[in-house]
Amino acid sequence: MTTAAARRFSVAPMMDWTDRNCRLFHRALTREALLYTEMVTTGAVRFGPRERLIGFSPAEQPVAVQLGGSEPTELAEAARICEDFGYVEVNLNVGCPSDRVQDGRFGACLMAEPARVADCVAAMKAAVSVPVTVKCRIGIDDQDPEQALDALAEAVLAAGCDALIVHARKAWLKGLSPKENRDVPPLDYGRVLRLKARRPEAFIAINGGIADLDAAQALLAPRDGVALDGVMLGRAAYQNPELLLGVDPLLFGRAAPFASAKEAAESLTPAIEAHLARGGRLSNFTRHMLGLFPGKPGARAFRRHLSVEAPKAGAGVEVLRAALDLVDESGSMARASEAA
Template structure:
């Protein structure tokens, strides 16, 4: 098995958000971040359109595939397919609380059955040479997070995983929507800190409530890695500070004008293959949050990019509406 990637910062897998176009944007902003796919169900990988589900641009590396499922043999085969596509890591979802995963008895439901999680991870681990990891909650419903998280982590360690990423909230499978499950259950970073203290030799990464790169960086005192979700998506320009704040490398500055050129060229390639401009631009709407002209930027991308005649040049047109107080702002 390959050693785990030297990761300190990751962007979380987010259904309907972290598709290949989103990841291309995030990679351009944060060259060393680990990026994740949306969760892809094992059955879809085995029986669906694999290129549509798993295809990506080589510029997205390093890149992890997150899989959902609860049948070890299917997860093993899906992991094998993912490795064949070139992913750097295969991750098992043990945290998603949506109705879809509940009906299939996977995702956060698996917190109730750590022994099954262990069998799933062991099967995946045996099937591939790339690192196998798990992303979980601290518990579900009425579970006590102390024994629940320890049981899950123990099963993962015994299965030979390379990393445990923990969303530091419970998931409530009844009574809360997936959106509410990301906001209402209280954060408990101390519980995840205790897990890391108990497993000093295991990579333990923290997810949940890290709205800014600064807040994420502060947690690296306690954890091996940090993972941002909605904050990275809704205000992606802050990813430009990952190099300086997380890696201590101020040279990783992002020239926003060059970024716009890259995204315009990327959109042109995507549209030449039959795609729509809005497939790309929907992930860019939050780029200039807080800057003069950001409202006009959002308006142009939201309203005009969806039109059938919209072309890649709209990205540059919208960028021309954004104002920077200083040249440094445009390159950071």
């Protein structure tokens, strides 16, 4: 499958969440979706411990790296390094509103500098052969989203940007925390559709407030002859990872990797054992699983067992197996069979 095809559904880059262990877990639930790293700065890629920061398993593919930066030459160098590591896409963050990111002159504040973003994209495109994409907001602060998003889109697309992923909210750089910026500014899906109508040839994906696969399918459906090319889920995919089991059959016409979330979790046993052998902790994996089994008998006991036992020194895969044994998936599986 091409990267563009995988981009039809992607799991958003999320700081402190979408690390390599999380991505292996998500890959057990969907073979087709495009997965993203946490954002990593150009300085970290160029001078930091690369294997720890951007290393990943081939089993995670297709996986894209998200870079934070605003200097074209530095982004080009970081992009080359990431391509050499095997990433199938390099994404530029033009959407994060945190103070730390603003102090570094990257993230959402770059919405005010479309020409600079275009220079960054052009430099990365010249440096790598994999797709270069941009994730942005519809505007910042007092910007008019109609003008701000068009200005950024026109600039980066002219520079060769392969896809634009739009978080359909403004970012308020002053007055709102990063957490509030994910909820308080109102969603405006119509603004993203208007961009797609203006640039039908461009790959335009949408992000922000998409709660489930029904909402994702609705956003991919044509409206007045306009159809978005992709959807990106963030918190919904992380907090209710079981929904990812429906991605391949519903959005790609392929069978799900496993018949149940329990089977998917159990399939990670070899990867977890290898992680433990390298000195890692069980909780490095299981913290990403706590949202499994919503509404199923035993889900609360599953979460409690993992929360208490997995962080303990010496905890092994038997802790995960014991937690999984507390969950009864039979009722939901029977209902799904009847519905089918």
